[in-house]
Amino acid sequence: MSIEVRNVSKNFGTFAALTDVSLTVATGELVALLGPSGSGKTTLLRIIAGMEDPDSGSVLLEGEDATTQRIQQRKVGFVFQHYALFRHMTVFDNIAFGLNVRPRGLRPSKEEIRDRVMRLLRLVQLDRMADRRPAQLSGGQRQRVALARALAVEPKVLLLDEPFGALDAKVRKELRRWLRRLHDEIHVTSVFVTHDQEEALEVADRVVVMNEGRIEQVGTSEDVYHHPANPFVYNFLGDVNLFHGRVENGQPYLHPGAEGEGHALVFVRPHLLDIQHEPSGEHSFKARVTHINPAGPVVKVELISEWGQPVQVNLTQERYRELRLQKDASVYVIPRELKAFIE
Amino acid sequence: MLSLKKNRAANAASQPRLVRRILIGSTVLFLGLFLLLPLIAVFAYALEQGGTAYWMAIKQPEALAALRLTLMTVAVAAPLNALFGIAAAWAIAKFEFRGKNILITLIDLPFTVSPVIAGAMFVLLFGARSAMGGWLLDRGIQIIFAPPGIFIATIFVTFPLVARELIPLMQALGNDDEEAAVSLGAGPLQTFWRITLPNIRWGLLYGVVLCVARAMGEFGAVSVVSGHIRGVTNTMPLQIEILYNEYDYVAAFSVASLLALVSLVTLGGKKIFEWKSRQHIIDQSAYSAQGGPVESTAS
Numbered sequence: 001m002s003i004e005v006r007n008v009s010k011n012f013g014t015f016a017a018l019t020d021v022s023l024t025v026a027t028g029e030l031v032a033l034l035g036p037s038g039s040g041k042t043t044l045l046r047i048i049a050g051m052e053d054p055d056s057g058s059v060l061l062e063g064e065d066a067t068t069q070r071i072q073q074r075k076v077g078f079v080f081q082h083y084a085l086f087r088h089m090t091v092f093d094n095i096a097f098g099l100n101v102r103p104r105g106l107r108p109s110k111e112e113i114r115d116r117v118m119r120l121l122r123l124v125q126l127d128r129m130a131d132r133r134p135a136q137l138s139g140g141q142r143q144r145v146a147l148a149r150a151l152a153v154e155p156k157v158l159l160l161d162e163p164f165g166a167l168d169a170k171v172r173k174e175l176r177r178w179l180r181r182l183h184d185e186i187h188v189t190s191v192f193v194t195h196d197q198e199e200a201l202e203v204a205d206r207v208v209v210m211n212e213g214r215i216e217q218v219g220t221s222e223d224v225y226h227h228p229a230n231p232f233v234y235n236f237l238g239d240v241n242l243f244h245g246r247v248e249n250g251q252p253y254l255h256p257g258a259e260g261e262g263h264a265l266v267f268v269r270p271h272l273l274d275i276q277h278e279p280s281g282e283h284s285f286k287a288r289v290t291h292i293n294p295a296g297p298v299v300k301v302e303l304i305s306e307w308g309q310p311v312q313v314n315l316t317q318e319r320y321r322e323l324r325l326q327k328d329a330s331v332y333v334i335p336r337e338l339k340a341f342i343e
Numbered sequence: 344m345l346s347l348k349k350n351r352a353a354n355a356a357s358q359p360r361l362v363r364r365i366l367i368g369s370t371v372l373f374l375g376l377f378l379l380l381p382l383i384a385v386f387a388y389a390l391e392q393g394g395t396a397y398w399m400a401i402k403q404p405e406a407l408a409a410l411r412l413t414l415m416t417v418a419v420a421a422p423l424n425a426l427f428g429i430a431a432a433w434a435i436a437k438f439e440f441r442g443k444n445i446l447i448t449l450i451d452l453p454f455t456v457s458p459v460i461a462g463a464m465f466v467l468l469f470g471a472r473s474a475m476g477g478w479l480l481d482r483g484i485q486i487i488f489a490p491p492g493i494f495i496a497t498i499f500v501t502f503p504l505v506a507r508e509l510i511p512l513m514q515a516l517g518n519d520d521e522e523a524a525v526s527l528g529a530g531p532l533q534t535f536w537r538i539t540l541p542n543i544r545w546g547l548l549y550g551v552v553l554c555v556a557r558a559m560g561e562f563g564a565v566s567v568v569s570g571h572i573r574g575v576t577n578t579m580p581l582q583i584e585i586l587y588n589e590y591d592y593v594a595a596f597s598v599a600s601l602l603a604l605v606s607l608v609t610l611g612g613k614k615i616f617e618w619k620s621r622q623h624i625i626d627q628s629a630y631s632a633q634g635g636p637v638e639s640t641a642s
Contacts, residue, residue: 051522071525078526084519088541098527101537146523153527 001062001075001156001189002027003048008057010043017043018054019213028187030180032200035210036236041193042161044210048191049159050074061157074157077150077188081162083142085134091145092117092130098153120148123182140171147179151188160192164199176203197237201225209233231341234267241268241311245340252340254283256307264340270314274334275301275323284334287311289327294320301325303333385603389596400597408574409582409598412490413559416578420497420558425551428505429543436513437521447510453502461499462567465492488570493578496564501554508550509543512620516542545620552616556609559602 003025010018018040025031033041046052048059050071058067066074086094093100095117099108108116121127124144134142143163150158163179164172180203183190194200200207201221209216209224209232217229228234235242245255245266252266276284287303290310299320301313311333315323325331390397400406431450435443453461469476469486479486486492520542524534540547562580569576577585579602586595 049526051526071522072528072530076526078523080519080523082519084523086520086524086538086541097524097529097537101524101527101529101533149523149527 004060006058008054016213030183030190030205032204032207033193034200039210040213041210076157077155079160081165083146095149124148139167158188158190252338264342267339268335270312272337273313276332279332284332287333289329389600397597400594405574409577409579413579416497417558419494421554431506432509432513458563462564492568496568497558501557504554505550512546549616552613
């Protein structure tokens with residue numbers, strides 16, 4: 001089922017949570033709402049679910065206006081950051097809840113409910129946990145139960161609010177790959193909220209970058225990462241070095257004292273900077289090494305530029321060994337790619 | 344939990360032993376002198392002239408009437424205040440509205456008003472010489488110096504107990520469970536019976552037990568509205584006072600021992616419900632304690 005959000009605004013008191021937001025999600029798509037705290041992403045998700053009413057604008061589900069529909073009528077599955085499992089029920093009863101509360105005429109028979117719950121438990125790989133209580137499960141298992149519970153009522157749309165936010169880093173990575181595979185299997189239109197750019201880029205078909213109640217950019221992982229629409233998106237999606245500069249004949253230049261006409265903000269990701277012992281090319285500048293962290297797949301080198309600005313460079317392990325870098329060494333930093341936004 | 348225990352142990356170890364012993368010793372001494380000893384004295388005095396005298400004192404019609412009225416008062420006040428407590432806690436914990444803080448303050452009012460004043464308030468409101476009391480009397484309904492007055496005064500005094508217990512509990516539990524239930528298609532009543540009530544049941548029972556204990560022991564407010572009509576409007580505490588004032592110590596302490604016994608049972612019940620309720624919240628926090636800051640719904 002497709003989702004269409006049209007010109008939605010929402011205020012909490014004097015705080016503008018959403019300002020004139022419009023968004024379309026196609027049937028079967030997996031979309032991430034990505035942004036920092038307070039960017040309005042959770043509010044947008046809750047408005048789509050019907051848990052929050054927009055001050056203005058409308059929400060269309062499958063082309064039909066759902067703005068005034070109650071949550072129960074919208075056929076959305078909602079997964080909460082803290083799972084919201086019913087503590088006093090077993091895993092089985094949690095998943096069966098949505099079927100058990102149906103009016104008698106629409107309720108499947110006991111056997112059908114049993115079959116469906118067991119099928120879902122197998123889908124989320126928890127078929128041996130049916131009789132456990134939520135308190136006896138790990139965080140990752142709980143979130144999978146929550147997902148199975150949401151899927152049990154066969155929702156047209158699956159909405160997930162920071163689904164991995166409460167999990168530790170390792171489980172979180174496993175679970176998000178699993179979610180991607182699950183989505184490829186069942187193809188239910190899904191929207192999930194996250195503040196973790198890596199998670200959004202890895203899992204989603206399309207990423208919606210939000211900031212201060214507005215949408216900054218919508219696009220595939222590649223679009224938003226390699227072709228950011230503005231400085232906020234560039235900054236938010238991964239580490240970045242920010243320099244002052246100017247643009248001349250369409251070419252960006254680093255220029256620490258630049259001001260006025262042609263002044264631009266120049267962004268360079270740490271892995272697009274190289275270090276050499278000699279100056280090279282027109283963009284290179286002198287810097288002093290202040291810290292080296294060689295642990296991990298890349299070596300993170302921190303430097304201070306000749307005009308006193310901290311700079312971060314990520315080198316491959318080979319390049320780092322080649323250079324024989326030492327702390328306090330004087331070197332040259334060579335940008336391989338500059339991205340400029342004119343102010 | 345483990346680190347918490349360690350902390351406590353470290354803390355205790357850093358205190359000088361002597362200080363610890365003096366503190367524990369004086370607390371035990373104080374409790375013994377002011378709580379345990381009088382309680383034992385009540386039972387000892389009641390049984391001084393043997394079991395038969397004790398039994399005779401309790402079997403007196405007036406004493407039995409007092410017991411009946413007390414139990415009836417509990418039966419009226421506890422369920423009503425349970426209902427009110429759930430409604431108030433629900434309103435306060437789950438909704439945002441103007442004047443919420445004033446409402447919370449008002450709920451506490453019976454704690455700050457002296458029970459005697461509370462009783463006097465109802466006499467002014469429902470007494471024979473008041474407009475409302477007169478109107479009701481004309482229709483054959485007597486409030487003051489009759490059981491209804493006692494019920495009303497008791498309800499007033501025990502008013503905050505359930506609400507006070509449930510408000511922080513429901514605030515801690517949050518709205519997620521109910522929202523999850525509704526998103527799965529449950530109606531408001533189904534959500535209440537299947538989700539909310541099971542979540543708050545131990546806290547609710549704890550509040551009700553407190554309410555029962557207070558309703559049985561209430562003296563001041565009830566004394567003002569009761570009129571002390573023997574066998575009709577005397578509750579157990581009032582009956583005890585009358586017997587005591589008449590120097591009938593054995594009878595007074597016999598009835599008192601009965602009241603004390605019920606209090607001990609309530610204390611036990613209270614302890615169990617309190618423990619169960621805490622268990623429930625620990626389950627819940629173990630749940631969200633997986634790390635990561637809780638993001639507000641406004642994000």
